[in-house]
Amino acid sequence: MQEENNCIRPPRRFKRSKVNVIEKAKREVEELAKVVCDNGESLPYGHLKWARAKQEERVPVAKEKLARHNRGEGLSEAVTNTKLLTKEKEIEYAIEQAARTEILLTEDAGFLEVDEGESSTQVTQKQIANSVDILSASKHFQLFLEEFGPYRINYTRNGRYLLLGGRKGHIAAFDWITKKPLCEINVMEELFDVQWLHNELMFAVAQKRWVYIYDNQGVELHCLKTLHNVLRMDFLPYHFLLACSSANSFLSWLDVSLGKMVAQFPIRQGRLNIMAQNPYNACLCLGHAQGTVTMWSPNMKEPLVKMLCHNRPLQALAVNRNGMYMATSAVDRSVRIWDLRQLNGPLQDYRMAGIASNLSFSDRSLLAVGMGNIVEVYRDCCATTADHAYLRHKVNRSIADMQFCPYEDILGVGSGSGFTSMIVPGAGEPNFDALESNPYQTKRQRQEAEVKALLEKIQPELITLDPYAIGEVNVPTLKEKMAAKHALMLGKPPEIDFTPRRNKRKGSVRAAKAKKIVKERVKKDYIEAVKAISSEKKDNDQSNQEKPYSVLDRFLPKKKK
């Protein structure tokens, strides 16, 4: 044993490795880059299978997510063109990527939860404000403005600024979170509606006779005398259109970027004091005293859709953010929910204790119903039937206007007594797209966004019921086909402008011959085409009286073709 311990080890020999240092490093890198496949096989970088293996490595996306981003039915199986199929794959990839990006939507919406046996309806605003954080609590406030009421309200698209318009001419614009005022003026005449334009710099006010545009300092910029007796206004942000409905039954769209009236026509349905826009397709929905709702685009003087929703006069109308549902209320104290995509319904039919004079959808499709001086908020009331109100709030005087603040759990209520900012947990969309509308927008960002929005402005011609109509092929309708047919019957063979391409054979016999040939051919074709129409008709007659097959049919005279 000892010997062993003492035995001198042979000096360790450092063999100089033949392998180059660089090669060694290379190998290390390769090792790192190796991918282990499912079957345990490891592949070096650059191997053909490598990319595939890398792709397989990705976590599959949930089917629900994919469905959410689905772009509709793809190419039919008849298509075999490789390029088209690869493009189809790209689209699928885009869908998958979009579904993957959902991981970035970190914020989640919650709701007010109460103990068993209790109802959230009982929870008062005070209680909520007391239990939430200070910042949220500060969002619940009331403005007592009893002199100039009742008040119309409007939030900017990013939900940062609030515009109040009292019936008696009082206008106030302010950052409602910091309570920092922008302006406060009195227009000294009756006021029907207020509406922010594309950002917080300008707003439109429907006054006694005309519509005025003010900047956020209250300076009058424009007086739009073409828009008179306006009762309701709405702004289509992607088209830069200010839509107005007037007391004398006129509907008008004003392009605020150009100052041009895009369309203005009478619709002859009486006083138009119920209007909402469908954010999905930018159509305007109007409620009428006949119990109908009509949808309008500036391109057609007839309504795109006319729906009979109630058999009593309509009181209020609201469309939710993705244009899926529409809520209507009538004087018979009913509130109905309609499917706007299928134009079906009603999905739900509710009876209230009072007439719902105001309706408003939140970002997450909570429905606020204003009845007299009571505000009730309903959850899950569209696809499923709600049993009771989610929240209830009482204001001093009757409600004139309601709007959920975008990206906030806040419901603004304008009433005769002023303005109330209600906290409605779970109402707002928690994840905002800063490129779309950013509540924390800086001045620079606002400027950028304005320019970009103007560049991406959608033309008013594209406002249709189906927003994807632009991707469709224009095929003539039956009516057009018939009209063409008729035109053909009455028409003459087309005149031919015969100017030879080369002047060389100007007066030659050949040229003259060719000319004659062409003319005759065209004429003949035309006559044949016209003849064919009549023969077609005969054929139709024959096909109507189809006889059973008989052996002797072959002796009949043959059909002329």
Next chain:
Amino acid sequence: MVKGNFVDQEFEKEFSLDDDQVIREEDHGKLLQSIEMMDSQLRIKPPTRTEPSFNVSEFDLAPIKGGGVHLKELAHALEVKGKAFDSEVATKIRTLTKTSATLQKPLEKNQQKKIKRVVAYNNLTQQVSRWDAAVQTNRAARTIAFPMNIEPVTVKNASEVAELWQSQSQNDFEAGLNALHGMSKVYQEDTKVEQKFRMTLAELRLKRREIAKLRAQQSFEAAKARRQNKIKSKSYHRMLRREKMQKQLKEFEALQKTDPEAALKRLEELERVRAEERMTLRHKNTGHWARSRLIRAKYDPQTRQQLAEQLAVSRDLTKKLKVGDSSEDEETTKEPMKAIPGDEDNPWITVKSSSEIDDFLSGYRKYWDERNKNAETKENAVDEESDKYKRVKKKEEDAIDHSNENERMDQLSKAQVGDDVDECEETICHESLQAEEESEIESNDEGHSINNTLTVSKHENEFRSSEKIDTTDKEYENGKYKDNKEVSSTDTDDNVYTSTVQIKNGSVVKTKLDRKSKRKKIPKYEVKATCQSWIITPISNSEKCVSTEKQGAEILEAETSKIRTSDERVKAFLASVLPETLENEEKKKKKRKSTLDKMFDEVENNISTNFEDRFKKLKSHFGSEVKIDQRMRMMGSGGREEEENDLGASLAVKSMKEARPQEDVELLEGAVETSGATTDIEKLKKTASGINSATFSGISNGGSGGSKGSGRVSGNSNAPAGANSKSAEKNINPEKFIAAKPKVLLTAAPELTNAGEEALDDEMEEDQQKIITEAFADDNVVDDFEKEKEADIKKSQPGEIDLSLPGWGEWGGAGIVAKKKKSRFVIKPPPAPPRKDADKLNVIINEEKAEGIREHQIWEIPAPFRSVKDFEASIRAPVGRTWVPETAHKRLIAPTVVTKSGVIIKPMSEEFLVNKKALLDFTE
């Protein structure tokens, strides 16, 4: 050597035969033999070898009578008496006899060729088809990056580079040069300076400016030259020539002083030019101009002088110059002047010496004259040409027949041998010259010019005419004359001239050719073009025209295009409206285009007739209980369970009709595109059959009577279940189509009403409600809506077209009742596609399309698509980064072709065909 000798002998024989024309004994014998053979069976005798040679003709291997020589027989010679011959040899013979067989008769020549062709074709196809996969992948690839064959970039470190540098070998010259550089200080300094100082910005700018200036000057010069070339004035050119001459002279003199060597070179050059010019006919007064002058010369002393000048020039040119001292030269140049006595009467002899003539004499002008010679020779020789031309043409035509170039060349040379036996040597010369000729760009004009001078100097002419043939042949090979186009690319004067001359010479042939090509090519091309166009626009008015009348092909094309453009919309409509006409036409063309409208109409008619028949039967079966009214139809299957169980069948039919709308609309509208008709027709058939079966099942159910309208279950799922409402009233009530019972919510009652802001009692409120409801009860909102919808439907449907003329075909007068023949002249519209709101009672959807958006929509489906649906599917997804994640966006907008700038894009190399994957696996 042997072969060569043999050939020579053969040649000799031939020549001797030709030369002597004497009947030899040998030949006479042959003749006699052949006469003898006339009677016998075998005419051709087996060849006998007369003398030893290595070459055995394959044609001499004819079967020999009596089996020929056998190996065994030969082997007998080796046999020693009594002994079997050498065993080794015996075995060899045995093996030989076993293994070897007699050669088969070679195939006939055309058979051989055929096989050769087939094999070659197969090989070639194999060779080419190797690329199929590569081509296919590249075609299908979404993006292709060029250059494709780029090798991966490897970065070398300094040591590696250094190694490379050292390993480079120097040749002797380089080594010497390096040594020299090492020695010279200047070089070192230069390099040092270059290394040390880079150019400053100012210097760079200066340099750039200089370069720019130079370039500008160049361009000015070029422009000037172009301008001058366009000038046609003769006097101007004369002036120019003179100027140039003087300039050259000056230059030469200057050169003599400064650089005698260069001057000598220049002189030699000029000499050569002069020698060349001497060979030509310039200044011999044989040209057109000279002859015209000659007529005048009799009366006009001036022209006389001019002609004399010309002659003098020619004399000067043709005079041999003695190579010697400059002084001697001068003397010799003066001599001829003296020798010819100046006689004023004789214009041919008189030489009016002037400075110009001196210029001519100096010989520096020759270069310039040489350049212009073609122009004048052309003038001279146009009319002398016809006979020569014919000969040339013959040759040309011979040559055209041979597609193979080598064969043709041989043929050509042979033909020449045949034609001009005297000038064999020159043909050989010509062959050697050919290579040069090919490299020359301006071979045309030389050939032609020489062609003209034929009559004068035959010697030269023969030599050059062959060249001419060559050049022309080359042109024929390309299938046509390289005429004006070619010339226009090179813009010198003489080229232009030559082109015109050529046209004159070869006008007959050329025009023929042109006509042929026109007949063959143009119509075909145009038919193709029109075909393409017709694929797009189905009604072809003048395609037939194009095919039948070849004469007016061009015009027709223009016409059709015009018609097409002007009436495209109408045609699109026509295509849909007049399926019959289309079909007729297309059948004629045997194109697979069928129209959908007609098919649809037929199917629709069938279905409707079926329905009606069946329904009538049913009706009669069930008697008068069954009543259908309009309202019930509108209500669809809703709310009539108790009353109309037996109507289940009819309702089912209706509901089925209603259930179709989406597909039908698509199909109807898809009728515009005809190309994708086949698939759509199948679809249509399917749907039709589906409908039939469904209705039959529904009918059978209804027929059994007991079952509660199972057809109703198959009705539209979207339709609100109106069955719940039990009201028996026929009026539509909004209450009917409400899905659920109204849900009464326990809401707080508002303390205030909107109208007056005063608190009201409950009773008061209720009263008010009643008042409101009563107020609106009278105006029947629902009825109004219903009427409105009906009106709208009526309005949206196309009306009948009445073509009857009032009074036409009718008798007038009292008591005559007009016959109702009108239906013949009324065109009924096809059944309208079902409305979108057909199954929605409370909705009117406007079916009219807004004009605004139609402007932005696509009217015709682009090429690879065959159906509207597929095309719409392909553009359904957005591409912009606003709607799509960045990674996807990048992929969606990836360019189809990516090229790397500054890199030569070479064609694909064979390396591309190597299966890299297999290689990789192999190396692993």
